[in-house]
Amino acid sequence: MERIVKSVKGTRDFYPEEMAVRRWLVSKVEEVSSAFGYQAYDGPCLETIDLYAAKSGEELVKEQAFVFPDRSGENIALRPELTPTLARMVASRQNELVFPCRWWSFGPFWRYERPQKGRTREFFQWNIDLIGSDHISADAELIAVAAEFLRGVGLKPDQVKILINDRRLMDAELSRIGIQAELKPAVLRLIDRIDKQTADVWDRNALELGLNSEQLEALKSLLSNTDLWQQSRELSALFASLEALGVREYTAFEPKIIRGLDYYTGTVFEARDTTGSFRAILGGGHYANLVGDVGGRPLPGVGFAMGDVVILLLLESLGLIPAVNAAADAVFVSVFDENCQTISSRVSARLRRAGFKVLTYPGTEKLAKQLKYADRLGARAALVIGPDEIARGEVVLKDLASRTQQVVPEAELENQLARILAQRPAL
Protein backbone atom coordinates (compact mmCIF):
# COMPACT_ATOMS: atom_id res chain seq x y z
CA MET A 1 0.00 0.00 0.00
CA GLU A 2 2.89 2.28 0.73
CA ARG A 3 3.92 1.93 -2.89
CA ILE A 4 1.04 4.23 -3.81
CA VAL A 5 2.40 7.74 -4.19
CA LYS A 6 1.26 9.85 -1.27
CA SER A 7 -1.07 12.78 -1.59
CA VAL A 8 0.10 16.19 -0.45
CA LYS A 9 -0.24 16.83 3.27
CA GLY A 10 -3.47 18.57 4.18
CA THR A 11 -5.24 17.80 0.91
CA ARG A 12 -8.33 15.67 0.51
CA ASP A 13 -9.46 13.24 -2.17
CA PHE A 14 -13.07 13.67 -3.18
CA TYR A 15 -14.39 10.23 -4.06
CA PRO A 16 -17.86 10.21 -5.62
CA GLU A 17 -19.52 10.14 -2.19
CA GLU A 18 -17.58 13.17 -0.95
CA MET A 19 -17.92 14.92 -4.28
CA ALA A 20 -21.68 14.52 -4.11
CA VAL A 21 -21.67 16.19 -0.70
CA ARG A 22 -19.49 19.03 -1.97
CA ARG A 23 -21.76 19.56 -4.95
CA TRP A 24 -24.75 19.62 -2.64
CA LEU A 25 -23.05 22.28 -0.52
CA VAL A 26 -22.24 24.36 -3.58
CA SER A 27 -25.83 24.08 -4.74
CA LYS A 28 -27.00 25.53 -1.41
CA VAL A 29 -24.45 28.32 -1.68
CA GLU A 30 -25.53 29.13 -5.20
CA GLU A 31 -29.19 28.99 -4.25
CA VAL A 32 -28.95 31.63 -1.54
CA SER A 33 -26.47 33.78 -3.45
CA SER A 34 -28.80 33.95 -6.43
CA ALA A 35 -31.82 34.54 -4.25
CA PHE A 36 -30.26 37.83 -3.15
CA GLY A 37 -29.26 38.74 -6.70
CA TYR A 38 -25.54 38.04 -6.46
CA GLN A 39 -23.55 37.14 -9.56
CA ALA A 40 -20.94 34.40 -9.76
CA TYR A 41 -17.33 35.29 -10.56
CA ASP A 42 -13.88 33.83 -10.07
CA GLY A 43 -10.26 34.83 -10.34
CA PRO A 44 -7.10 32.84 -10.98
CA CYS A 45 -5.77 30.40 -8.42
CA LEU A 46 -2.26 31.67 -9.16
CA GLU A 47 -1.34 35.24 -8.30
CA THR A 48 1.93 37.10 -8.14
CA ILE A 49 3.20 37.64 -4.64
CA ASP A 50 3.00 41.39 -5.35
CA LEU A 51 -0.76 41.29 -5.12
CA TYR A 52 -0.49 40.32 -1.49
CA ALA A 53 2.63 42.30 -0.76
CA ALA A 54 0.44 45.39 -0.76
CA LYS A 55 -0.65 44.18 2.62
CA SER A 56 2.82 43.27 3.76
CA GLY A 57 3.29 42.24 7.32
CA GLU A 58 0.23 40.10 7.37
CA GLU A 59 0.89 36.62 8.59
CA LEU A 60 -1.66 35.23 6.18
CA VAL A 61 0.64 35.93 3.27
CA LYS A 62 4.10 35.90 4.79
CA GLU A 63 3.71 32.73 6.81
CA GLN A 64 0.77 30.87 5.37
CA ALA A 65 0.79 31.21 1.62
CA PHE A 66 2.20 28.59 -0.70
CA VAL A 67 4.82 30.58 -2.61
CA PHE A 68 7.22 29.27 -5.22
CA PRO A 69 9.21 30.62 -8.15
CA ASP A 70 7.92 29.85 -11.63
CA ARG A 71 10.30 28.91 -14.45
CA SER A 72 11.22 32.50 -15.07
CA GLY A 73 11.99 33.08 -11.42
CA GLU A 74 8.94 35.15 -10.57
CA ASN A 75 7.38 34.43 -7.20
CA ILE A 76 3.93 32.95 -7.56
CA ALA A 77 1.46 32.35 -4.76
CA LEU A 78 -1.41 29.90 -4.61
CA ARG A 79 -4.18 32.22 -3.48
CA PRO A 80 -4.66 32.07 0.30
CA GLU A 81 -7.74 34.31 0.13
CA LEU A 82 -9.84 35.99 -2.51
CA THR A 83 -10.17 39.57 -1.30
CA PRO A 84 -7.00 40.94 -2.96
CA THR A 85 -8.02 39.32 -6.23
CA LEU A 86 -11.48 40.81 -5.87
CA ALA A 87 -9.95 44.19 -5.16
CA ARG A 88 -7.83 44.00 -8.30
CA MET A 89 -10.74 42.89 -10.46
CA VAL A 90 -12.96 45.67 -9.17
CA ALA A 91 -10.25 48.32 -9.43
CA SER A 92 -9.47 47.33 -13.04
CA ARG A 93 -13.02 48.05 -14.10
CA GLN A 94 -13.95 50.63 -11.55
CA ASN A 95 -15.28 52.94 -14.25
CA GLU A 96 -17.54 50.47 -15.97
CA LEU A 97 -18.97 48.34 -13.18
CA VAL A 98 -22.46 49.04 -11.91
CA PHE A 99 -22.26 49.82 -8.22
CA PRO A 100 -23.12 48.58 -5.77
CA CYS A 101 -22.15 45.22 -7.20
CA ARG A 102 -23.04 41.91 -5.64
CA TRP A 103 -20.57 39.11 -6.39
CA TRP A 104 -20.06 35.61 -5.06
CA SER A 105 -17.51 32.90 -5.71
CA PHE A 106 -16.71 29.35 -4.65
CA GLY A 107 -13.32 27.84 -5.25
CA PRO A 108 -10.13 26.33 -3.87
CA PHE A 109 -7.65 28.10 -1.60
CA TRP A 110 -4.36 27.07 -0.04
CA ARG A 111 -2.71 27.88 3.24
CA TYR A 112 0.46 26.33 4.56
CA GLU A 113 -0.83 25.49 8.01
CA ARG A 114 -0.66 22.59 10.40
CA PRO A 115 -3.67 20.43 9.46
CA GLN A 116 -6.14 19.44 12.14
CA LYS A 117 -9.87 19.07 12.46
CA GLY A 118 -11.62 21.80 10.54
CA ARG A 119 -8.39 23.03 9.00
CA THR A 120 -6.70 21.68 5.90
CA ARG A 121 -4.05 23.06 3.56
CA GLU A 122 -6.33 22.94 0.55
CA PHE A 123 -9.91 23.96 1.14
CA PHE A 124 -12.87 25.45 -0.66
CA GLN A 125 -14.32 28.77 0.25
CA TRP A 126 -17.47 30.66 -0.47
CA ASN A 127 -16.79 34.37 -0.81
CA ILE A 128 -19.60 36.88 -1.15
CA ASP A 129 -19.37 40.66 -1.20
CA LEU A 130 -21.51 43.71 -1.72
CA ILE A 131 -19.21 46.43 -3.00
CA GLY A 132 -19.84 50.12 -3.28
CA SER A 133 -22.21 50.82 -0.43
CA ASP A 134 -21.60 52.26 2.98
CA HIS A 135 -25.17 51.88 4.13
CA ILE A 136 -25.86 49.75 7.18
CA SER A 137 -28.49 47.83 5.24
CA ALA A 138 -25.68 46.41 3.11
CA ASP A 139 -24.20 44.93 6.27
CA ALA A 140 -27.63 43.62 7.22
CA GLU A 141 -28.04 42.04 3.80
CA LEU A 142 -24.82 40.07 4.00
CA ILE A 143 -25.68 38.83 7.46
CA ALA A 144 -29.10 37.86 6.14
CA VAL A 145 -27.44 35.97 3.29
CA ALA A 146 -25.39 34.05 5.84
CA ALA A 147 -28.44 33.38 8.00
CA GLU A 148 -30.56 32.21 5.10
CA PHE A 149 -27.78 29.88 4.04
CA LEU A 150 -27.62 28.38 7.53
CA ARG A 151 -31.39 28.01 7.52
CA GLY A 152 -31.24 26.52 4.04
CA VAL A 153 -28.93 23.70 5.06
CA GLY A 154 -31.22 22.84 7.94
CA LEU A 155 -29.50 24.53 10.88
CA LYS A 156 -31.79 25.95 13.56
CA PRO A 157 -31.28 29.18 15.51
CA ASP A 158 -30.51 27.19 18.63
CA GLN A 159 -27.75 25.29 16.84
CA VAL A 160 -25.89 28.16 15.25
CA LYS A 161 -25.56 31.90 15.82
CA ILE A 162 -24.10 34.76 13.87
CA LEU A 163 -22.25 36.85 16.45
CA ILE A 164 -22.03 40.51 15.58
CA ASN A 165 -19.98 43.43 16.77
CA ASP A 166 -18.84 46.79 15.45
CA ARG A 167 -15.25 47.96 15.58
CA ARG A 168 -16.34 51.59 15.75
CA LEU A 169 -18.33 50.85 18.88
CA MET A 170 -15.41 49.02 20.46
CA ASP A 171 -13.06 51.83 19.55
CA ALA A 172 -15.35 54.37 21.20
CA GLU A 173 -15.75 52.22 24.27
CA LEU A 174 -12.02 51.71 24.63
CA SER A 175 -11.58 55.46 24.45
CA ARG A 176 -14.31 55.95 27.02
CA ILE A 177 -12.51 53.80 29.56
CA GLY A 178 -9.32 55.69 28.91
CA ILE A 179 -7.28 53.31 26.80
CA GLN A 180 -4.71 55.16 24.71
CA ALA A 181 -4.80 54.85 20.94
CA GLU A 182 -1.41 53.10 20.77
CA LEU A 183 -2.69 50.40 23.06
CA LYS A 184 -5.91 49.72 21.20
CA PRO A 185 -4.67 47.22 18.60
CA ALA A 186 -3.09 45.08 21.31
CA VAL A 187 -6.20 45.33 23.46
CA LEU A 188 -8.36 44.29 20.52
CA ARG A 189 -6.15 41.26 19.99
CA LEU A 190 -6.48 40.48 23.66
CA ILE A 191 -10.28 40.71 23.48
CA ASP A 192 -10.23 38.36 20.52
CA ARG A 193 -8.74 35.57 22.62
CA ILE A 194 -10.55 36.08 25.91
CA ASP A 195 -12.30 32.75 25.60
CA LYS A 196 -9.06 30.93 24.88
CA GLN A 197 -7.31 31.84 28.07
CA THR A 198 -8.17 31.28 31.70
CA ALA A 199 -9.49 34.33 33.51
CA ASP A 200 -6.39 34.94 35.62
CA VAL A 201 -4.00 34.48 32.72
CA TRP A 202 -6.06 36.90 30.67
CA ASP A 203 -6.11 39.44 33.51
CA ARG A 204 -2.37 39.19 33.89
CA ASN A 205 -1.85 39.68 30.14
CA ALA A 206 -4.09 42.72 30.24
CA LEU A 207 -2.11 44.28 33.07
CA GLU A 208 1.15 43.47 31.30
CA LEU A 209 -0.11 45.37 28.28
CA GLY A 210 -0.26 48.44 30.45
CA LEU A 211 -3.88 48.62 31.54
CA ASN A 212 -4.49 49.70 35.11
CA SER A 213 -6.88 47.75 37.30
CA GLU A 214 -9.78 50.18 36.83
CA GLN A 215 -9.41 49.90 33.07
CA LEU A 216 -9.29 46.13 33.35
CA GLU A 217 -12.52 46.06 35.32
CA ALA A 218 -14.17 48.51 32.94
CA LEU A 219 -13.04 46.40 29.99
CA LYS A 220 -14.42 43.23 31.51
CA SER A 221 -17.73 44.86 32.29
CA LEU A 222 -18.12 46.16 28.76
CA LEU A 223 -17.27 42.75 27.33
CA SER A 224 -20.06 41.19 29.36
CA ASN A 225 -22.56 43.90 28.52
CA THR A 226 -24.88 42.27 26.01
CA ASP A 227 -26.92 45.47 25.72
CA LEU A 228 -23.96 47.54 24.65
CA TRP A 229 -25.14 47.51 21.04
CA GLN A 230 -28.03 49.78 21.96
CA GLN A 231 -25.51 52.58 22.39
CA SER A 232 -24.49 52.23 18.76
CA ARG A 233 -26.66 53.91 16.16
CA GLU A 234 -25.27 51.57 13.51
CA LEU A 235 -25.87 48.38 15.45
CA SER A 236 -29.35 49.48 16.49
CA ALA A 237 -30.21 50.08 12.85
CA LEU A 238 -28.53 46.80 11.89
CA PHE A 239 -30.51 44.67 14.31
CA ALA A 240 -33.75 46.42 13.33
CA SER A 241 -32.93 45.61 9.74
CA LEU A 242 -32.18 41.97 10.57
CA GLU A 243 -35.54 41.80 12.32
CA ALA A 244 -37.26 43.05 9.17
CA LEU A 245 -35.33 40.59 7.03
CA GLY A 246 -36.59 37.77 9.22
CA VAL A 247 -33.23 36.54 10.45
CA ARG A 248 -32.95 38.21 13.84
CA GLU A 249 -33.22 34.87 15.64
CA TYR A 250 -30.03 33.69 13.96
CA THR A 251 -28.04 36.64 15.22
CA ALA A 252 -26.70 37.99 18.49
CA PHE A 253 -24.59 40.88 19.66
CA GLU A 254 -21.21 39.74 20.97
CA PRO A 255 -18.68 42.35 22.11
CA LYS A 256 -15.88 39.77 22.13
CA ILE A 257 -16.00 39.39 18.35
CA ILE A 258 -13.16 41.37 16.79
CA ARG A 259 -11.91 39.32 13.78
CA GLY A 260 -8.26 39.13 12.89
CA LEU A 261 -8.16 40.78 9.49
CA ASP A 262 -7.04 44.36 9.59
CA TYR A 263 -9.17 45.71 6.80
CA TYR A 264 -12.44 45.47 8.68
CA THR A 265 -13.49 48.91 9.81
CA GLY A 266 -17.11 48.61 10.93
CA THR A 267 -19.45 45.72 11.44
CA VAL A 268 -17.71 42.41 12.05
CA PHE A 269 -19.40 39.05 12.41
CA GLU A 270 -18.80 35.36 12.55
CA ALA A 271 -21.05 32.30 12.73
CA ARG A 272 -20.43 29.63 15.32
CA ASP A 273 -22.18 26.49 16.47
CA THR A 274 -23.81 27.11 19.83
CA THR A 275 -22.05 24.19 21.52
CA GLY A 276 -18.72 25.78 20.69
CA SER A 277 -17.18 22.50 19.59
CA PHE A 278 -16.16 23.72 16.16
CA ARG A 279 -14.18 26.58 14.74
CA ALA A 280 -15.94 29.57 13.25
CA ILE A 281 -18.18 28.55 10.35
CA LEU A 282 -17.89 31.81 8.47
CA GLY A 283 -16.52 35.26 9.14
CA GLY A 284 -16.73 38.67 7.60
CA GLY A 285 -17.36 42.34 8.05
CA HIS A 286 -17.48 45.81 6.64
CA TYR A 287 -14.44 47.39 5.06
CA ALA A 288 -14.02 51.06 4.26
CA ASN A 289 -11.67 50.71 1.36
CA LEU A 290 -11.46 47.59 -0.70
CA VAL A 291 -9.35 48.80 -3.58
CA GLY A 292 -7.07 51.32 -1.94
CA ASP A 293 -4.07 48.98 -1.79
CA VAL A 294 -4.24 48.10 -5.46
CA GLY A 295 -4.56 51.62 -6.78
CA GLY A 296 -8.24 52.36 -7.17
CA ARG A 297 -10.50 55.07 -5.79
CA PRO A 298 -11.75 54.31 -2.27
CA LEU A 299 -14.63 51.88 -2.32
CA PRO A 300 -16.43 50.51 0.73
CA GLY A 301 -18.13 47.19 1.01
CA VAL A 302 -19.10 44.25 3.13
CA GLY A 303 -18.52 40.56 2.69
CA PHE A 304 -17.78 37.26 4.30
CA ALA A 305 -16.10 33.96 3.60
CA MET A 306 -17.09 30.44 4.54
CA GLY A 307 -14.80 27.42 4.25
CA ASP A 308 -16.20 24.04 3.28
CA VAL A 309 -14.51 22.10 6.08
CA VAL A 310 -16.11 23.36 9.28
CA ILE A 311 -19.63 23.68 7.92
CA LEU A 312 -19.52 20.11 6.62
CA LEU A 313 -18.14 18.80 9.94
CA LEU A 314 -20.97 20.55 11.77
CA LEU A 315 -23.67 19.36 9.37
CA GLU A 316 -22.25 15.85 9.54
CA SER A 317 -22.32 15.85 13.34
CA LEU A 318 -25.96 16.93 13.30
CA GLY A 319 -26.98 14.45 10.63
CA LEU A 320 -27.99 17.23 8.26
CA ILE A 321 -26.14 16.05 5.17
CA PRO A 322 -28.72 14.41 2.94
CA ALA A 323 -27.97 11.00 1.49
CA VAL A 324 -26.97 11.92 -2.00
CA ASN A 325 -26.95 9.08 -4.47
CA ALA A 326 -26.14 9.75 -8.08
CA ALA A 327 -27.97 6.61 -9.16
CA ALA A 328 -31.10 7.25 -7.09
CA ASP A 329 -33.11 8.16 -10.17
CA ALA A 330 -31.35 5.75 -12.51
CA VAL A 331 -32.68 2.72 -14.34
CA PHE A 332 -30.52 -0.36 -14.63
CA VAL A 333 -30.97 -2.43 -17.76
CA SER A 334 -29.63 -5.93 -17.32
CA VAL A 335 -28.26 -8.01 -20.17
CA PHE A 336 -29.73 -11.50 -20.06
CA ASP A 337 -27.27 -13.17 -22.38
CA GLU A 338 -25.27 -12.63 -25.54
CA ASN A 339 -28.36 -12.92 -27.74
CA CYS A 340 -30.28 -10.34 -25.72
CA GLN A 341 -27.51 -7.76 -25.78
CA THR A 342 -28.96 -5.95 -28.77
CA ILE A 343 -32.45 -5.60 -27.38
CA SER A 344 -31.07 -4.33 -24.05
CA SER A 345 -29.01 -1.74 -25.89
CA ARG A 346 -32.02 -0.67 -27.94
CA VAL A 347 -34.22 -0.30 -24.88
CA SER A 348 -31.48 1.64 -23.07
CA ALA A 349 -31.06 4.07 -25.92
CA ARG A 350 -34.80 4.54 -26.22
CA LEU A 351 -35.13 5.30 -22.50
CA ARG A 352 -32.22 7.76 -22.56
CA ARG A 353 -33.82 9.68 -25.41
CA ALA A 354 -37.00 9.74 -23.35
CA GLY A 355 -35.03 11.49 -20.62
CA PHE A 356 -34.26 8.66 -18.23
CA LYS A 357 -30.88 8.09 -16.62
CA VAL A 358 -29.92 4.63 -17.82
CA LEU A 359 -27.00 2.34 -17.13
CA THR A 360 -26.30 -1.19 -18.25
CA TYR A 361 -23.98 -3.98 -17.26
CA PRO A 362 -20.93 -4.39 -19.43
CA GLY A 363 -20.99 -8.05 -20.38
CA THR A 364 -23.34 -10.91 -19.62
CA GLU A 365 -22.71 -11.99 -16.06
CA LYS A 366 -25.44 -13.99 -14.38
CA LEU A 367 -28.55 -12.05 -13.47
CA ALA A 368 -27.96 -12.30 -9.75
CA LYS A 369 -24.64 -10.56 -10.08
CA GLN A 370 -26.04 -7.85 -12.33
CA LEU A 371 -28.93 -7.14 -9.99
CA LYS A 372 -26.62 -7.03 -7.01
CA TYR A 373 -24.57 -4.48 -8.87
CA ALA A 374 -27.68 -2.39 -9.53
CA ASP A 375 -28.71 -2.71 -5.91
CA ARG A 376 -25.34 -1.61 -4.58
CA LEU A 377 -25.24 1.37 -6.90
CA GLY A 378 -28.59 2.35 -5.43
CA ALA A 379 -30.42 2.38 -8.75
CA ARG A 380 -34.14 2.93 -8.40
CA ALA A 381 -35.35 0.45 -10.98
CA ALA A 382 -34.05 -2.44 -13.03
CA LEU A 383 -35.20 -4.16 -16.20
CA VAL A 384 -34.91 -7.81 -17.07
CA ILE A 385 -35.36 -8.64 -20.73
CA GLY A 386 -34.90 -12.35 -21.42
CA PRO A 387 -36.08 -14.67 -24.21
CA ASP A 388 -39.55 -15.08 -22.67
CA GLU A 389 -40.13 -11.35 -22.45
CA ILE A 390 -38.77 -10.75 -25.94
CA ALA A 391 -41.12 -13.37 -27.34
CA ARG A 392 -44.11 -11.67 -25.75
CA GLY A 393 -43.00 -8.09 -26.35
CA GLU A 394 -42.77 -7.46 -22.63
CA VAL A 395 -40.23 -6.34 -20.05
CA VAL A 396 -39.81 -7.21 -16.39
CA LEU A 397 -39.68 -3.97 -14.44
CA LYS A 398 -38.29 -4.23 -10.95
CA ASP A 399 -38.69 -1.59 -8.27
CA LEU A 400 -35.42 -2.10 -6.45
CA ALA A 401 -36.47 -0.12 -3.41
CA SER A 402 -39.71 -1.93 -2.72
CA ARG A 403 -38.35 -5.25 -4.02
CA THR A 404 -41.39 -5.75 -6.20
CA GLN A 405 -41.59 -6.39 -9.90
CA GLN A 406 -44.16 -6.35 -12.65
CA VAL A 407 -44.37 -7.46 -16.25
CA VAL A 408 -45.17 -4.57 -18.55
CA PRO A 409 -45.75 -4.41 -22.30
CA GLU A 410 -42.77 -2.76 -23.98
CA ALA A 411 -44.94 0.12 -25.13
CA GLU A 412 -45.93 0.86 -21.54
CA LEU A 413 -42.35 0.95 -20.25
CA GLU A 414 -41.84 4.72 -20.14
CA ASN A 415 -45.13 5.31 -18.35
CA GLN A 416 -44.57 2.65 -15.74
CA LEU A 417 -40.97 3.75 -15.17
CA ALA A 418 -42.02 7.33 -14.69
CA ARG A 419 -44.59 6.17 -12.17
CA ILE A 420 -41.98 4.33 -10.10
CA LEU A 421 -39.45 7.15 -10.25
CA ALA A 422 -42.09 9.61 -9.08
CA GLN A 423 -42.62 7.64 -5.89
CA ARG A 424 -40.48 8.26 -2.88
CA PRO A 425 -38.30 5.23 -2.41
CA ALA A 426 -39.69 3.29 0.52
CA LEU A 427 -37.17 2.62 3.24
Next chain:
RNA sequence: GUGCCUGUAGCUCAACGGCAGAGCGCCUCACUGUGGAUGAGGAGGUUGAGGGUUCGAAACCGUCCAGGCACCCCA
Protein backbone atom coordinates in the same frame (compact mmCIF):
# COMPACT_ATOMS: atom_id res chain seq x y z
C1' G B 1 6.52 27.06 12.92
C1' U B 2 6.25 25.05 18.72
C1' G B 3 4.52 21.25 22.43
C1' C B 4 1.66 16.76 23.40
C1' C B 5 -1.24 12.25 21.77
C1' U B 6 -2.16 8.53 18.03
C1' G B 7 -0.96 5.11 13.70
C1' U B 8 -2.39 -3.12 13.36
C1' A B 9 -6.93 -6.25 7.16
C1' G B 10 -11.39 -1.92 3.21
C1' C B 11 -13.90 -0.18 8.33
C1' U B 12 -14.13 -0.63 13.95
C1' C B 13 -10.73 -2.62 17.13
C1' A B 14 -7.87 -7.06 19.96
C1' A B 15 -3.04 -9.28 20.80
C1' C B 16 0.33 -6.32 28.48
C1' G B 17 8.79 -8.58 24.60
C1' G B 18 7.23 -15.00 22.57
C1' C B 19 3.35 -18.28 15.94
C1' A B 20 -0.85 -11.16 13.94
C1' G B 21 -6.61 -12.18 15.38
C1' A B 22 -12.12 -11.01 15.70
C1' G B 23 -16.64 -8.57 14.06
C1' C B 24 -18.51 -6.11 9.94
C1' G B 25 -17.41 -5.51 4.78
C1' C B 26 -15.50 -7.85 0.17
C1' C B 27 -15.07 -12.22 -3.49
C1' U B 28 -16.77 -17.31 -5.05
C1' C B 29 -20.43 -21.17 -4.89
C1' A B 30 -25.41 -23.13 -3.61
C1' C B 31 -30.88 -21.54 -3.64
C1' U B 32 -30.71 -24.53 -11.31
C1' G B 33 -34.19 -16.61 -15.03
C1' U B 34 -33.72 -12.25 -10.03
C1' G B 35 -30.55 -7.86 -5.71
C1' G B 36 -30.52 -6.19 1.31
C1' A B 37 -31.74 -13.23 4.03
C1' U B 38 -29.40 -18.11 4.98
C1' G B 39 -25.52 -21.79 4.39
C1' A B 40 -20.51 -23.35 2.74
C1' G B 41 -15.86 -21.78 1.21
C1' G B 42 -12.07 -17.85 0.07
C1' A B 43 -9.05 -13.59 -0.58
C1' G B 44 -6.96 -9.70 2.02
C1' G B 45 -1.00 -7.56 6.53
C1' U B 46 6.67 -6.38 5.29
C1' U B 47 1.59 -4.02 12.16
C1' G B 48 2.45 4.14 8.54
C1' A B 49 8.17 4.18 6.66
C1' G B 50 13.09 3.11 7.39
C1' G B 51 16.78 2.38 11.50
C1' G B 52 18.39 0.80 16.60
C1' U B 53 18.05 -2.33 21.32
C1' U B 54 17.01 -7.72 21.99
C1' C B 55 17.89 -14.81 21.32
C1' G B 56 13.16 -12.74 19.80
C1' A B 57 9.70 -6.17 18.51
C1' A B 58 3.07 -4.57 16.44
C1' A B 59 4.87 -3.53 21.51
C1' C B 60 10.92 -0.63 23.94
C1' C B 61 14.32 3.77 21.93
C1' G B 62 15.47 7.82 18.45
C1' U B 63 14.37 9.68 12.97
C1' C B 64 10.83 10.60 9.14
C1' C B 65 5.61 10.61 7.28
C1' A B 66 0.43 11.22 8.26
C1' G B 67 -3.71 12.48 11.41
C1' G B 68 -5.74 14.53 16.05
C1' C B 69 -5.39 18.18 20.56
C1' A B 70 -3.43 22.85 22.43
C1' C B 71 -0.63 27.22 20.68
C1' C B 72 -0.14 30.46 16.23
C1' C B 73 -3.52 31.94 12.69
C1' C B 74 -7.97 31.68 10.48
C1' A B 75 -12.47 29.42 6.48
